[in-house]
Amino acid sequence: MIRTTIVGGSGYTGGELLRLLLNHPSAEVVQVTSRRHLGEYVYQTHPNLRKHTGLKFTDPDSLTPVDVLFLALPHGEAQRKIQHYANLAAYIIDLSADFRLDNPQTYERWYGAPHAAPEWLGKFIYGLPELHRAQLQDARYASGVGCNAAASILALLPLVKDNLLESEKPIIVEIKVGSSESGAEGNPGSHHPERSSVIRTFSTFGHRHTAEVIQELGLEQVSLTMTSVDLVRGCLATAHTTAREGVTIKDLWHTYRQVTNENPFLRVVKEQRGIYRVPEPKILAGSNYADLGFDLDPRNRQVVSICAIDNLMKGASGSAVQCMNLMLGFEETLGLEFPGLHPI
């Protein structure tokens, strides 16, 4: 049993990590920290875990050494104490945005301030196994992924990998997200009477997750537009691109079949009948799958490619546990078998 600690365990990604690790056959959770809820049972904050664990939140300033440290802190905090954390654990997986970008200049441009530990940026692998499986198997440090970035990257990945796109044409990614994406802290716009039934575009372009898509796929021109809709968990990225001349729907099928065969958590959803013909995030709640879909308009070579995920799982804590599995030599899918619910 490897020993793990979650630093910053009262938020949604921390809670989801805890649920996964408590259920993981090869891991145990030693500590979960929270300043605000210090001394309280974790199930008072994460009520689904009642009767599953007697853990209480502990002080983040009193960490004991463990094998794997998960950092689920607000953006900007991990980078200021990264050496301290590295002294406590051989493996670190940081779910914040602090170590996702490789380049300090790029970081400063998108986050508006210099990075506090730029020398560490190169040590972290971007934690999306579908892109960096081999590297993660040798890694000691992995970053989490931005949920919108993960969905956008996976929507575009098959097309980019097989070089099927005209990359100088606009690459528009329209992202629809649930309310858990903005975290466990409320704000005026998340008050239920205001947030219920919304179709609310909160970022037309310039969202920070764009930087991850550019870095990982090399698509400088990509634009991300983000709209909140009425569900709690879920993220659907719809990418609009232009296929190279000559690309057929058969080529797309070939590419998608291959990529989903190679990756245990990718699935193609493209049915001719039934209710669930395309990727949909609602049935992914709690699961680590990313469901992929695609279509090609022969009229103008426009490609619509789609990725649905649970933003807290494949878009955060699920990918983090998947990284841990790879880094520690476990089966990649270990502890991530929950298939999601239907209906929901």
Added chain:
Amino acid sequence: MIRTTIVGGSGYTGGELLRLLLNHPSAEVVQVTSRRHLGEYVYQTHPNLRKHTGLKFTDPDSLTPVDVLFLALPHGEAQRKIQHYANLAAYIIDLSADFRLDNPQTYERWYGAPHAAPEWLGKFIYGLPELHRAQLQDARYASGVGCNAAASILALLPLVKDNLLESEKPIIVEIKVGSSESGAEGNPGSHHPERSSVIRTFSTFGHRHTAEVIQELGLEQVSLTMTSVDLVRGCLATAHTTAREGVTIKDLWHTYRQVTNENPFLRVVKEQRGIYRVPEPKILAGSNYADLGFDLDPRNRQVVSICAIDNLMKGASGSAVQCMNLMLGFEETLGLEFPGLHPI
């Protein structure tokens, strides 16, 4: 045209009052106050009113005299300045809980502190026209109603009026409410990921609105239990009582037909087919109707009586405007004709 002012216009009841008064053929709105949003356009807070009014929020300390003053302040504020307000307007309608109870001792028992202006309690008429129509026609001061109280009272009113109940048996009122009931200020439990899809019982008994039901109907034993469900506007009160021996379903029909004939905003909903066979709050959003239903179990004389309202309309601002109409001699339904939407 009578001149009106809304003191405390940035909350949900204030906004709803404003919508109604802007549309009222015999009233105009002179001022709407808000300390927090001072100087901002009211449509920035109430976005449905964009292009409907150029009003800006004004300072509550700079009120000009008008005909009717609507007070939509947090509970406890109006009673501390009621003489000041009375100097500014011949008619006052206070939507808070400050002047709903007649008796200072009762007020102190339910609200936990002595009333600041006990001599004013007797001057206010409880603002439910279905109970006090004649008095309101002569009144200068009316209180608003608690939304849960209004729904409970109207669910029980026909039965009480015609003395059909065994009043010594338990009188249970189960109330289900939408999220707008708790007001425009967020709290941890109103954060969308936590509030969405809830069935959350927030008061098992002892809710302050109980005092209004006891006062208005004389039912000392009434218990109110309140549960939040997933909608924004709407309140359904289901009362469980025991009929006197010999009471038949025909007697109930007679009583309900009479009460709905006498009151323009009461309707019986008791259909044998179709989707909408019973009172439902969703179709009442924005309307001032209270829809009533009933059933009698011959097995044990249990009566189920139901009232559906929009908590911001019949449960607050709609009843307030209805009171104004009566107090100023207008047609009772003036400015309250919007029938609600279907589907919604």
Added chain:
Amino acid sequence: MIRTTIVGGSGYTGGELLRLLLNHPSAEVVQVTSRRHLGEYVYQTHPNLRKHTGLKFTDPDSLTPVDVLFLALPHGEAQRKIQHYANLAAYIIDLSADFRLDNPQTYERWYGAPHAAPEWLGKFIYGLPELHRAQLQDARYASGVGCNAAASILALLPLVKDNLLESEKPIIVEIKVGSSESGAEGNPGSHHPERSSVIRTFSTFGHRHTAEVIQELGLEQVSLTMTSVDLVRGCLATAHTTAREGVTIKDLWHTYRQVTNENPFLRVVKEQRGIYRVPEPKILAGSNYADLGFDLDPRNRQVVSICAIDNLMKGASGSAVQCMNLMLGFEETLGLEFPGLHPI
């Protein structure tokens, strides 16, 4: 008072028309037809109208002559009997797709069958007053609009009108819609457990409403992608286009201010603070407004332009009544003053 009849009054657009016409100061409703609900009170199907009207559904084969005939039939039916309807009323407004396209060949291409009355296509004005106000003032026949087409056209209209776009670049319109858009008849995918919380892309491209956008704006390359989300009423169209070189955000402001000044039901929503900074359909339920927003990414000249509507109002019945007002010389906004609700 002009006399009107609604043919096909049991569906959602028929019900919404009825609500508007019952409230219209210069119109009265003579008949509302429904084969399925023949003889039933209209309020049994449209429960919001209880106590508002004693009308019953009548036989569509027994129409009496009126001034204005509203046809709210399933697509394909009106064209087969249009001469019959024209004998009954001087003015016809058809809300189906039968008379939206001018060209019989275009109709056949998008609808898969020849038009039954091609000679009538040229007699109908496309019923979007923002495009055809002057023509409608002289018209006797107007078509309704496709709700997605209306939102897409209004999202793009200001940019096209002032020739601000590079029209050879991709024009992507991402549309998110509520469940009322598919009509009052259920289907397996509209069953609540399956439809709740969805983000479900039901049309990647090729939706029939595309033909209306091409016809009305002359944008041959436009692609419409449609996704169902969890609300009942509402449609948000987000258009992604490329601005001509040199176009600035100031130019866009100028254009949008002008177009919203010229059109009573268009509003710009582009705020720097508050919750409602961009167009959102939820606050438009029941209202005839189309709210417009825009943004320009100087990095790559991508323009995001947005239009929010209530699909049953501005996207159907509201525009139809607005057309009637123009055709009969009434004030354009008559009977359409309901501003929508907040919160909702």
Added chain:
Amino acid sequence: MIRTTIVGGSGYTGGELLRLLLNHPSAEVVQVTSRRHLGEYVYQTHPNLRKHTGLKFTDPDSLTPVDVLFLALPHGEAQRKIQHYANLAAYIIDLSADFRLDNPQTYERWYGAPHAAPEWLGKFIYGLPELHRAQLQDARYASGVGCNAAASILALLPLVKDNLLESEKPIIVEIKVGSSESGAEGNPGSHHPERSSVIRTFSTFGHRHTAEVIQELGLEQVSLTMTSVDLVRGCLATAHTTAREGVTIKDLWHTYRQVTNENPFLRVVKEQRGIYRVPEPKILAGSNYADLGFDLDPRNRQVVSICAIDNLMKGASGSAVQCMNLMLGFEETLGLEFPGLHPI
């Protein structure tokens, strides 16, 4: 590994059974039947199971012998072929209402028709382990539970077990349910525009599940009232009863602690702070827990006792697998460890 078959696998309880059994460490699924979807992959109907199973729906008329047969058929079908099924498997768990009631007369009174196999009624144990654990350990046949009955029984069980109630006073159970309770087949009222945001009382009293509560708890006077609210999975039963004189809140605590200690899937939820102070069904989606709460009004000895469940799990398929575990000598919680999600 025991071998199981699900007869009637395309509905919601069948799908949920399949999810549980595919994940069960000691069971395997041999067949899942569906006439309508014969030959299709089960994941086309239950999209969460894509990549989890290659099973296809098979013909219910071609069953092979197995160890355990789960019958998830529409009410009335299992009883007509029960001998046939008994020839195919040593153990049968029937999730319909066919074998819940012990007495043929009672069955006929509540279901309106004589039972087709009355001699089998006595062979089935009512499948709620919290009531019949010891009997189930020796049983070969178990019935499922009505979801509303299960929630009502568990809400009342601690009070009845310790004889804390005045049983001659009214026993009112108010039940709020999600949309999955009515099954996978749509109806006019389940169409999303009509079902969304409802608070719709569909049964004032007389619901068939009442018979199960009367039988299992001996409370002849119990009344069940059922109201649909807006969520997919979840059932909250709120029981209103009168405590015997002298019963204190401490007595209730004692009783509830005991009953939840004795039953692995019962939990008390009664917190003084935090968001989740009382039982709530939303966090139970996919889990087999029943969360219990209670309160006592010293003013009038009214007791409010609450039970929250996932109607498809503890209210159907979860209890069925729990019964299987007991019947076959497995650990009671095997395969039922999923704790539910937060947020959701």
